Amino acid sequence: MPIDAPVMPASHALAPRYWGAHLLMVVAVVACVLLGRWQLGVWHGHRADDAASVTREDPAALTDVLGPDAAFPTSAIGRPVTVLGRWDPAHTVYVANREHDGHTGVWAVTPVVTANGSAIPVVRGWSPEVGAAPAAPRGQAALVGLLQPSEETATTDRDTHDDVVPALDVTDLLPRAPYDLYSGYVVATDREVPGGAVASTGMSGLAAVAAEHLAGASASTALRNLLYAFQWWMFGAFAAFVWWRWVQEDVLGRRHSPDPSPGPG
Known part of the structure; x- marks a missing residue:
């Protein structure tokens, strides 16, 4: 009859002769965890790049992508569009609580009245505070901007008579404006305006703002x-x-022994 090997206490596993095997296990597990995190980072990076690819497309005319009275289409999120018209500095607003490089400030937003009489709000850039923002531009506007849908917020604008708003909600801007507004807004960029028009982006003296809303990448990406x-x-x-x-x-020595089979009765 075989003699079972003695069961050793748990501290026996810490004997120096086993340290190499334990170290090998730690190295293997850590390597697998890090390689998995690396692949996950690559997955996130490819998806972010795929989502942002729309912002690198050639700009189209604003009216070709979004009509003055049309609902904002999902396909238009992040699309570069050419905005031509006239700045309306009198209706400039500032969107509160906007982050930039770890600091909280405001977005400077000035409408551009287009040839059809409707206006689209243009996020010209970020400023640490309202008083530090440069004066809104006047005259002709010509820029390439990234289309964004109207924001929604549960915060109520407590003072509709000042120039600070809690969110860039086009519905909330309508009572402030003497004209119809598009159902979204654009974020100004410094891209060259097609057709040779002289750019007038209103971005001077402000930090550039990135488009916050982009269409998601496809499920199969990366x-x-x-x-x-x-x-x-x-x-x-x-x-x-x-x-x-x-x-x-x-x-x-803690081997699992199978239950003995019952012998013949």
């Missing part, structure tokens, strides 16, 4: 990198399991 991430984490979990079984059975 899917392989996401699967690789999970694969590496599974490898790490498997390595930890193999190490645990080795410690339990070979180092500590």
Whole structure:
């Protein structure tokens, strides 16, 4: 009859002769975790780049993408459009609580009245405070901007008589304006205006603002990198399991013995 190996106390696994195996396990698991995180980062990066690719398209005329009385289409989010018209500095507003490089300030927003008589709010840029923002431009406007949908907020504008608003909600701007407004707004860029028009972006003296809303990437974008991430984490979990079984059975002698089969009666 075979003699079972003695079961060792848990402290036996910490003997110096086993340190190499333990270190190997730690290195393997850490490597798998880091490789998985790297692949996850690549997945996020590819998806962000895919979502932002629309902002690098050739600009189209504003009226070709969004009609004055049309609802904002999802396909227009982030699209570069050419805005031509006349600045209306008298109806400039400032959107509060906007972040830029870790600082809170305001967006300077001035409408541009287009040839059809409707106006579109233009985010000219960011300023640390209203008083620090340069004066709104006058005269002709010509710029390439990124289309954005009207914002929604649960915050109520407590003072409709000042120039500060809690969000860039076109519906809230309508009572302030003497003309019809488009159903979205644009974020000004310093891109060259097609057709050779002299640019008048209103961005001078302000920090450039990035488009906050972009259409999401397709579900299949960089899917392989996401699967690789999970694969590496599974490898790490498997390595930890193999190490645990080795410690339990070979180092500590805690082998699981099957239940003896009942003998003949």
